[in-house]
Amino acid sequence: MAHGTPPVVDERVPLAQSPESPLYTPFIPPTQSPTEMTLRALLLGSVLGIVFAASSVYLAIKVGLTVSASIPVAVLSIAIFRAMGKSNILENTIVQTTGSAGESLAFGVAAALPALLLLGYDISLTHAFLTAALGGVLGVLMMIPLRQGLIVQEHGKLPYPEGTASADVLIAGQEGGTNARTVIIGFLVGGIYKFAYSGMKLFREVLSTPLKGLKSATLSTEVSPELLGVGYIIGPRVAAITFAGGVLSYLILIPAISFFGSGLDKPLLVHTGTLIRDMSPDQIRNAYVLYIGAGAVATGGLISLIRSLPTIIGAFKRGVESLKASRAHGGVPQMLRTDQDLPITVVLVGSALLVLAIWLAPPLQVNFMSALLIIVFGFFFVTVSARITGEIGSSSNPISGMVVATLLVTCLVYLLMGWTSSEDRFMALTTAAIVGIAASNGGTTAQDLKTAFIVGGTPKRQQIALFVGVLTSAMFIGLVLVTLNRGATVTIPEPHPGVTVTEMTQETRTQYTFPWAVSADALASRGLDEAALRKAAWAQGYDLASNGGAMELRSWRQVSAQDVGAVTLSPTGGSQVKVADLGGVTQGPERTFKEGFVRGADTPVPAGKYLVDDAGSIQYVVDPGIGGRISTYEGQALTRYAAPKAQLFSLIIDGILTQRLPWDLVLLGVFIALMLELCGVSSLPFAVGVYLPISSSAPLFVGGMVRYFVDRVRGGESDFSPGTLLSSGYIAGGSIAGVLIAFLEIVTDGAGSRAINLPALLGHEGVIGGFLNTVGESELAHPVWSNIWGLLFFAGITLFLLRSALKGQSAAPSTPHGK
Template sequence: MESLKEMSAPSMPARESSADPLGSAPGFQPYIPDKATIPELTLPALTLGTLLGIVFGASSLYLFLKVGMTVSASIPIAVLSTTIFRALSKAFGSRRATILENNIVQTAGSAGESIAFGVGATMPALMILGYDMEWSRVMLVSVLGGLLGILMMIPLRRPFIVKQHGTLVYPEGTACAKILEAGEQGGASARMVFTGFGLAFVFKVLMDALKLWNNAPSKLIEGINGYKNAVISGEADPALLGVGYIIGTRTACVMVAGGILSALVLTPAISFFGQGLKEAIPPGTIPIDQMGPGDVFKSYVRYIGAGAVATAGIISLIRALPLIFSSVVGGLRDLGSRGEGADGSGRTQRDLPFAVVLLGCLALVAAIASSHLIPTNLAGRIAGACMILLFGFLFVTVSSRLTGEIGSSSNPISGMTIATLLMTCLIFVILGWVGPEYRVTALSIAAIVCIASSNGGTTSQDLKTGYLIGATPRSQQIAIVVGAVTSALIIGGTLLWLNSVYSIETSKAEYLPKVAALESELTGQTETHDGQEYRVARVAIPRDGVLPGRYLVDNSLKFVVLDDPGIGGRVNERDDGTKVDKFNPPQPALFAVIIDGIMTGKLPWALVLLGAGIAIVMYLAGVSALAFAVGVYLPLATTVPIFIGGMIRALVERRHRMTAEESDSSPAVLMASGLIAGGSLAGILLATLEAPIGFIQSAKKGLDMTDKVGPLLKSLPAGWQDIIPSVVAFGLVSLTLLAVGMGGGRGESSKAAIDLPESRPDV
């Protein structure tokens, strides 16, 4: 989709050579010559890369579930690798790691972020559609998608990376090569990364574990006749502050503008026109007159936001069609003329054998066709596997070439996923495959293609980095396979864990259908709740008064309990009054809307089309329709800290009058990266406190200092006692980031010429 922020493409001066070494681009000589033999694919490098990949992959998943976007991990990992190996060398008197070992670390570590994006964007849609998010399905999709993207990128390395060197820039890969070279020469300190990490981690512990201040203060606007349910809110999250700084002022402003439309225009407007109505208006389940701000948002505004996101994605995809077409044609042409040297004997030209690619792809197709991943008959499984292979090759080719031309920040991964989903659903409808199992099949196909195309783009950037510094492609390909598999397992487990601890079982009548369950909706399973045994019903096809989801019903088929998921759920309070912050990224809801709209036709199209109109208006006005649409979908509380981060960057750039490259190389950018990692990992660890286990809940109560802090807040003005402490605490973190930016300028990290990639744009 269209970029959240225009990417400046850093260039790297070519090293002149009189020869054309082993089929490389004419006149190019890598940093490490082809004939040089130095340590590269070593156990320490692979281990550190895998560990950092797990850390950044898990934090990327948490960040994606919060705001629907991720931040590229390659450059922070490269900086950390250089610093960690340097520190270990000094501590133990061992040799320093080579530049090629540091490259292996960032290669293995970078896979986690791209897999986190694909898994987080697709798998939660299962629960929105009314199905279980099974462990085996999540793991299979994660691993198969990651491996498919890598395998299909291997034969494209030579035509894209080598033969078109100088034409396809690969901005992030080129920037990462600069980092590694600077580290070889003594630059690229990771001090700011660690500082941001520690600051964000401690902040989250004090806020979410000790409860010293409110994590999302809000203020209801009152006293205006007819202006109801308008709330100004902001989340005190240092990770979101870091996101705002990295994506920049323009995008941050557009996103918060969408949030303002959602919270201060759409929600009050729906509340105003719904006054006096005594009947519920679908998809709402209670009258609008009885709804609070959150109810209006979840029942109506979220569908408007999903329609806006879908339309913005389609607009972006249409705009990219010329590039996509040329990418496919050029990729097939170049692939057909790989020529001699593709498997040449020179170290810098050694790929994994093409036979490995073919056998690997066939093995993946066989695994898909023989597994429960596609829950249909044998013909359907084989057809689904072939569609995955076809769409996977198409969009990995497109992703790789587009990444080279416009960078990962403008790579339309969500647009490609939408296209895959649309084509798959339309094919199924034509064939008459419209049963519930085919909805899962369509989503599984799109999920694997999404992860494959995302990881294919990341692999391209890694191989470009390796090409510039003189790495061995085969070693990099092995490293990213190891990194992809290990990261996929951890990311899948993290997704299931976060969903589990934030799930809510509620017996409140407002969330339960008034009609009886159907026999066809029973799963045959039973479950005990509050000492009573109930039958499990799963509603996959929405019907009047019954929303998709997992329910417990009694013997008379009366709905008794709703098991609301932690991701994409609609209940934010347990029956005992405990508040729970659910994850609601826009992409899963978007993909569920597409599947429901095409395969069942049961969708609140009026709300979706309202969102489509908003996206079209923004596009015609010259505003980033995608960033605005995401702002409409996300709560205002989420976009406000992103906006503050963007404004801090504006002040820093104004103070130092830096170019785009100088701004991206400032210490504040590294600190922002640390804020994201520290805040996200703290959020994952603190989620443990939500587990319904006796000793964990006792520990949670023991850490809670609300009773001790409460008396101290009574001196504050009424109505502001939950707001002022949060504003002060978050303000201190914001001022720290501002001080680093103002004082750093073209500081130490600038020696590394760090061009930190922005967030993925298709959020």
């Protein structure tokens, strides 16, 4: 979890014996053996782990951030078991351990795997599952021999702030204190609020306005409950620095590029040939600013890693020394329950099997050298991650820097070996993803083992629970990622005559056509033209094409001409009208297109998936929801997930293996990051702000400012404070609602989302319909009133968070407790 205050050193809630005691006695002493690893604990932990993993995937592809699930999982476990009649602290600890595994896997999967879409591949469920499962298992395996040294022998020296905070919540719950109600309220408010704007379109998701007097400058914000919650949790400093990066991007860099490029007569760095003077602010960002942001993010990550080098080297040395010392008397039976780890043979045999599994699993496409690199890097970075999280907490753990370092070394090795094909890029990304997941899960595992050490859990049972949490979450993480991507994927006409794909698949897509005899008199009487019809048809899931005056509606769904004729259109500036009222609709011929991918270094069109005709020419682009390059079509804003970390990883792979990165722009980002470091400002969150749309960093800033005010009034916040718990609920509720809406889009092929779109259903003629089309998510929305209406709702959940944070009671007794 990210925090805005320094980590604890020696202080914690004094509910158990002081950690400075040389013979530490946990809350449940080893002489007692209460019920611990039960089936219900594993089931509940797995379910909660899947829920919070799904929310973490959503956050990671949206803004490149995740927050810890340990505290809310612990609080919910206490409440649920107490509602069932009894609550046992060690059983709750198993739930917390199992549940927290999902979040650590989600970050690695959602940060890295979307880069496949940018390299011209699809995200495979099997590949995602194997990557998550093998990386997670590697992280747990490598922590087993390190536990004795890092958790036990270093107790009193390594605070493990998140693990200690989780223990405090569990102990407080055992003694009668919990606040699960706050998490549940936040979950419900966040979910209903998200459904209101993302599903029912009652108000706009992104509020935006151009700044007059500064060309191409825009201010915008999402009215997002999950981003508001993240901003509260990461605190005012990180939130403000991230927002400052967005200000640089949208109020300085984009206007500057627009100003200086407006007189250019040729395009720069873009495939489409669009001139800068013809670009929108978002197009300028995608074509130029993203490279600057990538240079800044990579530099920030590497600086974070370099700054941690003394800690990393010391952590690795002490970790190995602790491992040797703990195994020096390995022949002596471990008598105490709280000293029982899984045997070292599990680690050795498991590691050997992992190498074989990574090497031999066809979906991973990893050769033996890369499999060995994964194990070597995995052991190194798990050791480093476990030590760093013990010293300064998970928020300061440079996982992205570790992935970037792995990717750089791997790509350089590949370049020396001459492995530069598109398949080698796929393998490089898989290698770095598994290492990143292992490092992330290693740090989380260390925090969980610390929690168990304080409360008196049995280590080997915790380790088994971690394996269960990894495998159950891994089964759903890929599904959530694929669902979010497919739910926002659009197929858009983009003909490239004579251009063929680099790899054809066996998949085909059938297009259904419906000639439409539109009456010119019917159009004239309603004041409509072809452009208005095209926009209205697209809003209902149909593509309108015309050739020599003859119009044709096209759909990828199998429907009848009668169904098409009954569709109600809501054209801009006109009244609602049925398709059949404008002209007769007949069944036309079916067309079949083949799916193919464009990959490689020198391609005339961007990498991605395309549909080609019988002649082999590209006719349509299948633009993904994650990292898609088309943000609007026919006046409709498309749902897009920025996936900033995935964008960075794909740029690194392409830049090294194809040697065609636009270094001028990348180096601008490098020196921006270096300038910030010289000014004493952390460059990584600032760089992420440059990379993200300002609409994503603005709600983070609002949440951070709420946290700032609460901290000033209350004198600081704890991990189990009401504001933090409500924010966790906002994040989970809003994210899960987003996943469910995407799932609805897929299973109904878009019909479900259109059925709950109230502005489109009601039209703009009645009082209610006219009002919703003026202020809601509609093409007819008034630019001022819709912004004010959306801000009122966002202000409502912001004030509710502020009120709850100021008036609520913490879930544990309040004592001086750093985080």
